[in-house]
Amino acid sequence: MSEQKHALVTGGSRGIGSEIVKVLLSEGYEVWSLSRTKMDDRENLHHIGCDMADRSSTEAALESVIKQAGSMDVLVNNAGITRDGLIMRMKDEAWDEVLAVNLTSVFLTCRRISRLMASQRKGSIINISSVVGIMGNGGQTNYAASKAGIIGFSKSLARELASRSVRVNVVAPGFIDTAMTDALSGVLKEQIATQIPLGRIGKAVEVAEAVAFLASEKASYITGQVLAVDGGMAM
Ligand code: NAI
Numbered sequence: 026m027s028e029q030k031h032a033l034v035t036g037g038s039r040g041i042g043s044e045i046v047k048v049l050l051s052e053g054y055e056v057w058s059l060s061r062t063k064m065d066d067r068e069n070l071h072h073i074g075c076d077m078a079d080r081s082s083t084e085a086a087l088e089s090v091i092k093q094a095g096s097m098d099v100l101v102n103n104a105g106i107t108r109d110g111l112i113m114r115m116k117d118e119a120w121d122e123v124l125a126v127n128l129t130s131v132f133l134t135c136r137r138i139s140r141l142m143a144s145q146r147k148g149s150i151i152n153i154s155s156v157v158g159i160m161g162n163g164g165q166t167n168y169a170a171s172k173a174g175i176i177g178f179s180k181s182l183a184r185e186l187a188s189r190s191v192r193v194n195v196v197a198p199g200f201i202d203t204a205m206t207d208a209l210s211g212v213l214k215e216q217i218a219t220q221i222p223l224g225r226i227g228k229a230v231e232v233a234e235a236v237a238f239l240a241s242e243k244a245s246y247i248t249g250q251v252l253a254v255d256g257g258m259a260m
Pocket of ligand 1 (some may be wrong): 035036037038039040041059060061062075076077078079103104105106153154155156197198199200202203204206
């Protein structure tokens with residue numbers, strides 16, 4: 026019998042994160058989800074409450090995951106927020122909060138889990154960026170800085186961990202139908218869809234399937250890459 030595989034997903038309670046959790050569970054992983062709210066209970070799913078804007082809350086949650094799991098095969102940094110606004114009116118809190126949740130939390134989880142993965146001499150880390158981190162977007166300087174930061178961070182980490190057989194990749198979703206994009210009006214969504222070569226908004230499960238591929242042995246020779254799942258937006 027093969028050994029039980031373990032995965033840690035941040036922000037696994039809803040949207041793209043909950044689809045990632047479901048796909049990994051269906052592939053036989055035991056999954057730990059770190060988020061403020063909880064998704065429905067499922068077999069082999071553990072929920073750890075955590076505010077990823079808060080360094081000590083994140084570090085404490087990571088220690089309890091490691092205590093429970095003992096080993097970790099896959100880490101997916103998915104938790105993320107937006108606090109949009111034009112730069113001239115952007116409040117310090119909007120900058121600080123977005124950078125804390127979207128980028129500093131990635132540093133904290135990768136720092137702790139990469140120690141474990143390096144000692145195991147195996148592991149796959151997938152960090153969720155955005156096409157906005159590649160293309161930029163007016164009204165999202167804070168969000169774009171955090172998402173572009175994830176790309177540079179992940180490529181550097183991929184170089185640091187490659188000799189230990191730990192792979193690090195980025196998934197950059199385009200416009201995906203979740204609570205994050207629900208706030209936009211139907212008319213605006215239709216306009217956005219006209220800018221997407223595939224002509225439609227993406228589904229969370231389409232991002233989750235790309236993450237599961239990068240997590241798997243099928244991607245054993247892929248590290249330091251950015252995979253856009255965006256219907257062709259950023260090509
Ligand atoms: P969402 O708003 O539906 O879910 C975000 C998740 O992050 C939730 O599980 C939430 O609990 C968690 N989270 C947020 N702040 C947290 C905090 N302080 N502590 C702990 N957990 C926290 O968002 P969605 O759309 O599922 O986004 C997931 C990721 O994909 C994010 O990193 C987002 O930036 C990225 N993304 C989303 C796109 C979209 O069109 N929906 C496009 C490109 C990237």
